[in-house]
Amino acid sequence: MExxxxxxxxxxxxxxxxxxxxLKPQLMQAAQDVLDGGAFIMGDxxxxxxxxxxxxxGVNYxxxxNSGTDALVIALLAAGIGEGDEVITTPFTFFATAEAISRVNAVPVFADVEPDTFNLNPDRLKEAITPRTKAIIPVHLFGQPADMDRLMELAQAHGLHVIEDAAQAFGADHQGRKAGTIGDIGCFSFFPSKNLGAFGDGGMLVTNxxxxxxxxxxxxxxxxxxxxxxxxIGLNSRLDEIQAAFLRVKLPYIEKWNEDRRQAARVYRELLxxxxxxxxxxxxxRARHVFHQYTVRVMDGRRDELKSALDQAGIGTAVYYPLPVHKLPVYEAMQAHMPVAEQLSGEVLSLPIGPHMEAETQAYIARKIVEALR
Known part of the structure; x- marks a missing residue:
């Protein structure tokens, strides 16, 4: 296939x-039902x-x-996190994780990540705990749950809240429990690109x-x-009724879609x-990855070269993330040094993936990668 x-x-x-x-017939019917019902905010x-x-x-509540970002902000507020409190999180994530901490006037403290899973390193987290630490926000990056056993042990030993950022991990498992249900609070995003995505913004907070x-x-x-x-003093953060209706159409498919993503990941591993x-x-x-992204590391400084070659071949890719959070302008005054996250930001490249990936498309992508890296 060329x-x-x-x-x-x-x-x-x-x-x-x-x-x-x-899904269009079901989605159109869902939209029609909302329009006919006339309830557009906080409806059935x-x-x-x-x-x-x-x-x-498998949670009580x-x-x-309105969004995954609001879920993080509201989780922190509901947990009583506020001015001057320290919250430890990963520097290798989307900005919203740290932004939510700053938004409640708490202090984000970064702990470096594991080079293989890209997730928060429990050893580095342990080193970052101080008497001012009040919470941990692990991120289940790209759909791979963090090492929640060790993180929960540390949290319990130090009396810390655990707020899981599961924005990219809807349906992922850790030791048989769903990501987002292991800590005190789980936060999800329904941004359209997510494994369970709306057709606009949306989010969810879950807790027992x-x-x-x-x-x-x-x-x-x-x-x-x-x-x-x-x-x-709260927010206006209500999920739109029509987005809820769309998500209800899609929810019954999530297990199959996640399994299809895992199958696509297996094909990539065989090829690459x-x-x-x-x-x-x-x-x-310990975990069941749901491959929100299929993110490879391109070694020897060749990431941008490979990205350009794939673009020329008609293959879209993305870099998540070109700068770790502690290097962004808003946080660079902290002068934090996170060597693993900094190295990863120059190596990672996310390849096309989704529940409808075809093996012949993946074979074409793999062939172009091999050609570019010769």
């Missing part, structure tokens, strides 16, 4: 077109989605929100704590239990596992 490199025939990092085509679809996701994940769920429910609606009787100068993602025995 893929033309014209724009119309490019292979995108993620292609949602087939999913939309297959939102309530049903909360129940369905709580049931799928799910609170639908009734108190945290109550706080989160108030905070998403301007800090009120009863309309116009505000008890807290022995390519010199390339390191494929590592899967740990």
């Amino acid at each position: 893929q033309p490199s014209t724009f119309s025939n490019r292979i995108p990092v993620l292609d949602l077109s087939r999913e939309i085509r297959e 679809n939102v309530r049903q989605l909360e129940r369905e996701i709580a049931g799928y994940l 799910a609170v639908a929100l 704590s009734g108190d945290i769920a109550e706080q989160a429910t108030m905070l998403r609606a301007h800090g009120s239990k009863k309309k116009y009787y505000n008890e807290l 596992g022995q390519v010199s100068g390339l390191k494929c993602p590592v899967e740990t025995e």
Whole structure:
């Protein structure tokens, strides 16, 4: 299969077109039902989605929100994290993780990551704990759960809250438990590119704590239990009814889609596992990866060269992330040094993946990678 490199025939990092085509009748009916029902904010679809996701994940409470970022902010507020408190997290993640900490006037403290899983290194985290530390936010990056056994041990030993950033890991497992359900609070994003994605912004906070769920429910609606009787300074962070309806259509497919992603990852490993100068993602025995991204490491300073070659071949790729968070302008005054995260930022390259990847497309991608790295 020789893929033309014209724009119309490019292979995108993620292609949602087939999913939309297959589900379009159900999605259109869901939209029509919302329009006919006339409830657009906090309607029955939102309530049903909360129940369905709580049931799928095996938690007591799910609170639908406007975004994964708001889920992190509200989680921190509900956990009582505030000014001057330190929260340890990874420097190798999307900015929103640290941004949420800063947004509640707490202090993000970065601990370096493991080079194979890209996730928070428990040994580095242990070194970062101080008397001011109040919480940990591990990120299950690219769909691979962090080492929650060790992180929970450290948190319990030091009396710390654990807020899981599971934005990229909906449906992933750690020792048989769903990512986002192991710590005190789990936070999810339904950004369109996610494994379970809406067609706009959306998020979810999950917990087994009734108190945290109550706080989160108030905070998403301007800090009120009863309309116009505000008890807290909150946010406007309600999930749109139409997005909830779309997510309810998609939720029953998530297990199959995640398994299809894992199959695509197995094909990539077979094709690329022995390519010199390339390191494929590592899967740990403790966790079930859901491959939100299939991110390889390109060694010997050749990442940008490979990215350019694949672009010329009509293959879309992405760099997550070109700068670790501690090197971004807003945090660079901290002068933190995270050698593993800094090295990874120059090596990582995410290849096209999704539940509808075809083996012949992957074979073409692999062939172009081999040609470029000769």
